[in-house]
Amino acid sequence: MPKDGTGLTVLDPWLDPFKDALRERYNFFNQWRERINTSVGGYENFTKGYEYYGFNVSKDGTITYREWAPNAVTASLVGDFNNWDVNTHPMKKNQYGVFEIVLPPKAGKPVVPHGSKVKISMTLPGTNERIYRLPAWIRYVTQDLNVSATYDAVFWNPEKTYTFKHQRPKKPESLRIYEAHVGISSSEPRVGTYKEFTANIIPRIAYLGYNAIQLMAIMEHAYYASFGYQVTSFFAPSSRYGTPEDLKELVDTAHSYGLTVLLDVVHSHACKNVLDGLNMFDGSDHCYFHEGQKGRHELWDSRLFNYGNYEVLRFLMSNLRYWMDVYQFDGFRFDGVTSMLYKHHGIGYGFSGNYHEYFGDLVDEEGVMYSQLANDFLHEKYPTVITIAEDVSGMPGSCRPVREGGLGFDYRLAMAIPDTWIKLLKESSDDAWCMGHIAHILTNRRHLEKTIAYCESHDQALVGDKTLAFWMMDKEMYTNMSDLTELTPVIDRGMSLHKLIRLVTHGLGGEGYLNFEGNEFGHPEWLDFPRDGNGSSFHYARRQWNVLDDKLLRYKYLNEWDKAMQETEEKYGWLHSPQAYVSRKNEGDKVLVFERANVLFIFNFHPTNSYSDYRVGTGQAGKYKIVLNSDDKKFLGHGRVDPNGEFFTTEGNWDNRDHWLQVYIPNRTVLVLAKSD
Template identity: 70%
Template sequence: MAILEHAYYGSFGYQVTNFFAPSSRFGTPEDLKKLIDTAHENGIIVLLDLVHSHASKNVEDGLNMFDGSDYCYFHEGPKGVHSLWDSRLFNYGHWEVLRFLLSNLRWWMDEFMFDGFRFDGVTSMLYKHHGIGFGFSGDYHEYFGESVDEEAVVYLMLANAMLHEVYPLVITIAEDVSGIPALCRPVEEGGLGFDYRMAMAVPDKWIQLLKENKDEDWNMGNIVHTLTNRRYKEKTVCYCESHDQALVGDKTLAFWLMDKEMYTNMSKFCKRSLIIDRGIALHKMIRFLTYTLAGEAYLNFIGNEWGHPEWLDFPRVGNNESFHYARRQWNLLFDNCLLYQYLNNFDIAMHHLEVNHPWLLSPQAYVSLAHEDDKVIVFERAQLVFIFNFHPYKSFENYRIGLEYSGTYKVIFTSDDEAFYGFTRIDKEYLYSTVQIGLHGRLYSFQVFKACM
């Protein structure tokens, strides 16, 4: 992120001044190549956060008024200005703009060997209103009416067709909040050709719940709907929080859950606290439920995996150009006296579990239960049964759940493990045998003697 050259650090890289230069504030182009080569040597795929949706208004060091006019690369007049971002909007109907942007894609792939792109601001590109003041209901007239910018749609189709033809292993991800159909279907099918879309409603939902509701009032059906509301056979990147949630003015998930005691009771040597116990438990459950139910790829962001305590901020006039919050406190993770390590242990274990039972490659889960009074969610995916108990104080014995496949089951993963700062109350050795009693629309069922606590 923030790789393309930008003059204003506080823009987080989204006010690009030079599309063909890696930002000099991070080092030389050779340093970036070395970083990517090292990642590849370790089996890590590297994607570039790409801003082709708009450009900086800067005249001296940007494309704006490149030839003395305001329409060389951009739309003329007010149409060429994004009113919220205060930036210039490309005219995708101009042949030279297409040449410029497509060659930009080739340059980053050929010169730096990136593995693909996350296209920023796709919603702004797709619609003439740029999504400003517009709430998408999902009605098809919103996606195929006069508000759609057909020239931008054609550019995105061209970009994806070119990338996937020239670089067969390329990965492209769209940041889109509108839910436009066929965004992630191949161009030859009439789609826009992306491989994944970002599940942007998911982190918004978690932050909304933490802001507006006590966890005992959370609606299980609403959570399940948000996590499963995605286009059929269009792959989704799911995540719990990003810079949209963790920037100044908001809080990280961990901070929303535990800010009352995060500066005082995160030591292993403190007496156990209900706030910290509850916060750590919910942080684990939020991440695991999102990971297993909400998509075909999973994203961690800026310390989310170990519960970073504080927000992000960038030097700007409003904070007297301070760098104080322009960092992640990785030292907290590596302090063995603090509890952050347990959240990170849980993250590592989640990924190992997915490697052994690849649910991300499996069809969307079948949710058999979202019980509002019990606060229990049950679903099946990748031949596993997932049980989440969000009730603030109840555990359940002899809790019967339905499932599709008969056989013998055992617990292979629980958030209550001591390694994850749990209480080790779940018996991982007990074998659960199904009976031919259908329940919740499934053919079989068994009783869970102790559901997840």
């Protein structure tokens, strides 16, 4: 494999014309890595910025506070502890634009008490204007809506901190992610807490058989309805849900269940708030961000980081290490990677897959470099780390190692899959579904680059759209989801297709699988955060676990199906096996057949037709048994298939397979077969 960043061309010869661009990209990464190595001794010191900047307390109680604010002329630390007096605690500025103050303890105690509200006050050049800002590296911020809508920085230095008791779990071979939002995890119309999530939700996730949790909206954000994507304080876990120690307990408890915990990290942009964000931090337009229009995202109405700035890189890379070391997260889902990689940020741009789109003037080489640096550091420091890119562009090499010229992510999200399911449900009748198209969308991914497949995103749960369950069953979910009522055609169809869509995506769509909280049991109603347009109501900003726990309601059947999917995958491991071989895409029968991990998947999507003695091909000879059957009555099926049936192969070519067997496959049913001998 070449060592100049052109290794991608060995895997994909179509990249050969772009060797020079790949080489330049890799050289740019190496220049920055070398700068980090020579300036501070490499990643190890560079990524410990949170031990240098912000508030740090020594064992004897001495507080050192530092802040990078090159545009400011003077700075003072102010807060409850000094009655907000700008004259009592001035800071000194060095040649690099870093202000510092050292506060020895008094009477054996820190000068700034734990829980004190603090700010940095600065004066600006020319006008001598005085400004007040929340410290950029602050570790806890709180909001008192009775006083102000903005957040207050809080000096977090408790006498007793949480002690982690459990080791990180082994890195999953097959990644099965449960995406969750702590705040909406209560059935009650209010903001849920870390402690409630720890006690009530983690056991549910473990019961279902997922092996990873992806936590959304943890980094503090000013606007709750932003879903956590307008971050104001990057080192502060959201105080809406509890304290930093509560979050540590949550992660540690998840580890005790063998669950990997991923953080939804937002380094693609930042909230434009000034009083409680990073915007205009030192009075300039360009402290952490690009100045002018280059530093603004038109669609998100937010600020864009300057990845080509040394201190900004230290801030962001230290942020990654902070969440890994201090909170023991196991990896990250990077939000908005498309925006980071391209100067157009993906706004109004439809990617066609032409390789010229991934090189040249359209690409933000500094954003590419940051992605490479972040992944290179994380995988060097933490061998078991998991990184996932949310990127719609499909940039070649996104999920290949940096040494090959890739970006270094482990996975990317297969974002076309949920769009396809919604489009089919909106625009096509069941008998018009194209098996070839479904198979193509689910298998259309770059060779040797891993993807996370999912049926529906958290965005599709928001008001204005519908979940898959809601698209299929709609108003009947309010009247016909009880076992005491007749199984109507609408509910029967919705429940059946919900199971098929989830398993075909699970089995065929990627090397990992993701589910958004509540969708596994067909959550009724949409998700709508409190806002001006709904009277600040929490009615829809919650997960209705009560409908799942009510044994008379039919949601339990979908929940048990989801559990069965995860457990069957755990046994056979198709997600970490090579991509499936699709042997049948019969448009008339609406039958889709594929093999993966020596497991045979047989889907009948036809709305009415069932088939007796239906012949399917297989590459493995022998006796087969049913290991998963969506028509089983425990999943609200009709019980038309004998669960104890045995299937014997016959030698002979069928659908380009060396053997075949025959099955009874009812309409809207999937059978999963595995060898029993």
